[in-house]
Amino acid sequence: MPAISEKGIAMPESPIRKLVPYAEKAYAAKKTVYHLNIGQPDIKTPHAAMEAVTMHSLDVLAYTRSDGSEGYRNKIASYYQKNTIEVTSKDIIVTTGGSEALLFAMGCIADQGDEIIIPEPFYANYNGFATASGVTVVPVQSKIENNFALPPISEFEQLITPKTKAILICNPGNPTGYLYTKDEINQLADLVKKHDLFIVADEVYREFVYDGHQHYSIMAKNGLDQHAIMIDSVSKRYSMCGARIGCLVSKNKEVMATAMKFAQARLSPPTFAQIAAEAALLTPDSYFTEVNQEYVSRRNTLIKGLKSIKGVRVGIPNGAFYCVAELPVDNAEEFAKWLLESYDYKNETIMVAPAQGFYSTPNTGLNQIRIAYVLNEDSLRKSVEILRHALEEYNK
Incomplete structure (x- = not known):
């Protein structure tokens, strides 16, 4: 056999x-x-998203661009700009869910046996994406005793080796719901710049922040243009899990050019789902x-x-x-x-x-x-x- x-x-x-x-x-x-x-x-799901698919005028269900339709990427960029993240459509690749964006990110920055440090507990599929990509997850443990706050930066630094390529966080966190503070984001930013690493931030829950707290995106942090890669998705934001539309965002041109090759290899993200996701961006605050x-x-x-x-x-x-x-x-x-x-x-x-x-x-x-x-x-x-x-x- x-x-x-x-x-x-x-x-x-x-x-x-x-x-x-x-x-x-x-x-x-x-x-x-x-x-x-x-x-x-x-x-x-927002009515506008469902209606956009119902009322489409397509005669042929064709491929879109490998990086996603230009109109949709322009509107995503406008959404980010409204949220103090200054990016353009050229900094965005539309993916088949946040999952594909994470796979693209790992494929761009890590080779077989390279390491990515992740605070645990973390979204369970990070283990699967790492296995598929030949990447070794190096965990740094957060604890329920202090509400799963970011572990001390010294613990991260002790784990950095020549094989370390990135630190990956989920903010706000799945499975803990922990929201990183501005100070914690700054500490991580200083660390990745010091050791010339990437920081990959899964920010798919950015809209869901409570008790007067504020979400701080790594994409809004000055001086991180060459280090920051953001993962995003419409799945949770607009209750559109079945659409399977996400995106990879970075101002690092080399990262984006490399990710584009992965995007071309899988041809294009789904057309109808992009139509729905683009319409969802009209959702009022x-x-x-x-x-x-x-x-x-x-x-x-x-x-x-x-x-x-x-x-x-x-x-x-x-x-x-x-x-x-x-x-x-x-x-x-x-x-x-x-x-x-x-x-x-x-x-x-x-x-x-x-x-x-x-x-x-x-x-x-x-x-x-x-x-x-x-x-x-x-x-x-x-x-x-x-x-x-x-x-x-x-x-x-």
Whole structure:
């Protein structure tokens, strides 16, 4: 029998999606499942985006430019300029989701065996993108005790080797919801300039910032033109996960020329999705004001409920729509399977994402879960009660 590649064997499963077969068993048993495992907002996609696809006048569904349609890139640039990020359409390549932008970024800056330092826990698919790109993830651990704040810069510096090519952050963070301060961004900027590294910032949750805090983009930082690469996406911003439209942004001309070769190799981003994404840019600011208010209410409901459960500890998110909770169990993945396969409370149960998959360090986060508060408040309250009763029964 022909052999599977070592890279394929090493490719990690998604902690967000790997428990789907267990959820299907719960469905088959006629249980209601509250999905806290995946960041799929239930907020409606802006009407203008849906209407643009419905009302299109195309006769041929043709390729677009490899870097994305010029009209769309111009409008993205205008959006960024409105948010104090001075870029032009030439600094933007439209990608098939933020995922492809991350793959392009790794392909541009790192060779086989090169290293990228990432604060953990981090978006689980970074492990997969790194494996696919032959890149070694070097984790620096943030801790729930201090709300997953940026680890001391000295810890980053100790990890830098001749193989180090970049530092990768997610801001605001998935899975923690942590929002980096201006001082933390400045510290990282000084470090990458000192060691001549790239800084790659996944900023797909930039619109979701709470409690009067402000998002600081690496693209707005002076002196980082040759170092900064930003990853962005419409998936969460406009509740358009299925559109699969993102972008890679950098003022480094060599990076962009290299990324363009990767873009040409996959031909072009999807046409209809670009039409929808371009129309979504017309969404008024009031949309985000209302969405943020909704997420703050959901966050407060969830965090209050989690804190009321004996033995549960939780980080407080200031952005995105996730939190990491530490449970009084030895193995959160086994508990998550049990929730779906063997447990229900009034014929209802919950699906969560075991947090171990959001770490690169082995045997870390074993008793943690990520929760996405993308459900309405009533569903979140029910989910908390299910978790409360489930922990009591599981630990008997």
